[in-house]
Amino acid sequence: MDLRPDESLVAFREEVRRAIAEDLPADMEARQRAFGGIQSEIGDTLAWTRIMARRGWTVPQWPVEHGGLGWSPMQLFVFQEEQDAAYAPTMSWAGSHMVGPVIYTFGSDEQKARFLPAIRNGEYIWAQGFSEPGNGSDLANLRTQAVLDGDKYIVNGQKIWTSTAYASEWGFFLVRTDPTVKPQRGISFLLIDMKSPGITVRQIPMINDDCELCEVFLDNVEVPAENLVGEPGAGWTYAKFLLDHERTTSSFIFFNKREVQRAKDIAVAEGLARDPVIQARIARLEAEVTALEWSVLRTLAGEDYRYDDTAVASVLKVTGSRLQHAITELQTDLLGAKATRLFAVEADRRDPAPLWPEHVPGRVGAALGQRAATIFGGTLQVQKNIIAKLAFGL
Ligand SMILES: Cc1cc2nc3c(=O)[nH]c(=O)nc-3n(C[C@H](O)[C@H](O)[C@H](O)COP(=O)(O)OP(=O)(O)OC[C@H]3O[C@@H](n4cnc5c(N)ncnc54)[C@H](O)[C@@H]3O)c2cc1C
Known part of the structure; x- marks a missing residue:
């Protein structure tokens, strides 16, 4: 090829x-x-x-x-x-890469007319309301309930780890509309206005001093029945379609490429560029990033490229997330004692702390933040299960 x-x-x-x-x-x-x-x-x-x-x-x-x-x-x-x-x-990712494709593939004409132009124009942020306390990997057993009452659903339950929910105008939620059937068959995909009465959003402080993750409490929230996407009970299929899109892009190859270069720049700035141990670590990571890039390119170039039913997306995610850990960890190792200083993420973004050399602020926050790469979008262990099943038939 x-x-x-x-x-x-x-x-x-x-x-x-x-x-x-x-x-x-x-x-x-x-x-x-x-x-x-x-x-x-x-x-x-x-x-x-x-x-x-x-x-x-x-x-x-x-x-x-x-x-x-x-x-x-x-x-x-x-x-x-x-x-x-x-x-x-x-x-804005949740709109363009997640709910947008679900709406244009499975949504009604009214939903397409209402939401697709807003996503295209970046009018607002979307929240992804899937995970619940105790039901992250085990999404099929989610408990948030939506009961049809005339022309609206009444929604009760709790979501957690909902990224940027506090700033989101709309959310796409997985809810249980039929508790009597097999768990996967009773789940539906509902679009919910985040300003609806009965919704409470609470931000969760994170280890890197950020707080973009949220808990979302839904207490008798009324949602027009027309906000249901596709068929009732088909939410699981739509969610799988969406998550497969997410995983394919989860190699974070561009981030990994850029941040290996930054690690080299830090090594130079810290006077460590000639240290053979550091050179070996950088060379190894660079080789792995290059291999990952070629794997992504091969996948994209392959005529059979598709989102479903392959272990490829999981392999890319496992490798890409592991590299995010390793590269940001190397960056903090290179900083030595300076890495004990955690700069507030927001402060880093607003003002790159002029008292410190410019390669220092943000590195520890990024290293701590990237720990999440092996959790979001399906954990490392769950991805390995998928690879075992689809690639090796175990
Ligand atoms: C930064 C970040 C952003 C996120 N954003 C969102 C969001 O916007 N919307 C949303 O809905 N969710 C979001 N999540 C949640 C994320 O999808 C879940 O954290 C993830 O699916 C894992 O679920 P859990 O936290 O309930 O852990 P659990 O599923 O309870 O897993 C705990 C541990 O058990 C392991 N485990 C679980 N099941 C198995 C199994 N079958 N075999 C082997 N090991 C297993 C896991 O790998 C993990 O190590 C986000 C998470 C993070 C960290």
Whole structure:
């Protein structure tokens, strides 16, 4: 297989690089560079999404009939790589990569007309209300109930680890609409206005001093029945479709590439670039990142590329998340005693602490934050189970 990019892709990369350089405000770039995690400040996420919306580049991978540009997976790859390399903020992900494809694939015409343009234009943030206390990996047994009452559902229950729920205008929730059937068959996919009476959101303080994760309590929340996506009881199928999209992009190859380079820069700044032990660690990580990149490219180039029923996405996630741990850990090791200073994430983003050398703030926060990479989107152990089953038939 020839994996060299074709000419059109080279020209495309140039176009994208130029456009990002033109559009990216310097203060946004500085905040993203200083923090350097996989997520951005919500204000920057929304602002950057709206800037990109002017070019139609918020959902370029969507089919044209739903407002996208029909970009190929390779074009999307190049675009995302250029954004990360330029330290552009991450765009609003839950809308463009998660609920959007579910709505245009399974939703009603009214839902498509109402939500797809808003996602494309970056009007607001979405929350993903799947996990519950005790039901994260074991989603099939989720307990949040939605009972149909005339033309509305009455929803009661609790969600947890809901990213950015405190700032989200809408949420897509998995709820139990039929407790009498096999667990997977009784789950439905409901779009809920986060300002609805009966919803309480509580932020959870995190180890890296961030607090983007939330608990969401639903107490007799009334949701119009028209907000149900697709068929009642088919929510499990839609959730699998959505999570498979999420996992395929979870190698975080662009983050890993950029952060290996940053580790090299830190080694130079700390006078450790000639240390053979450090050189060996960097070389090994760089080789692994390159291997991961080629695996992603091979997957994207393969004619049988698809989101379902393969262990490939899980393999990419296992490797990509392990590398996130290793690379950010190396960065903090390189800082030595300076790594004992935890800078507040928000402070890092606003003001890269001028009293410290610029390569120091943000590194410990990123290393602690990236621990989560082997948990979100399906834990390491669950991914390994999937690989065992699908790849080895165990
Ligand atoms: C940063 C972050 C952001 C997140 N954002 C969201 C969000 O926006 N929306 C949302 O719904 N959820 C979100 N989550 C939740 C995430 O999806 C869950 O944490 C994850 O699915 C694991 O579920 P759990 O926490 O209940 O752990 P558990 O499922 O209780 O797992 C605990 C431990 O047991 C292991 N384990 C569980 N089952 C098995 C098994 N069958 N075989 C082997 N080992 C097993 C796990 O690997 C883990 O080590 C987020 C999590 C994090 C960390």
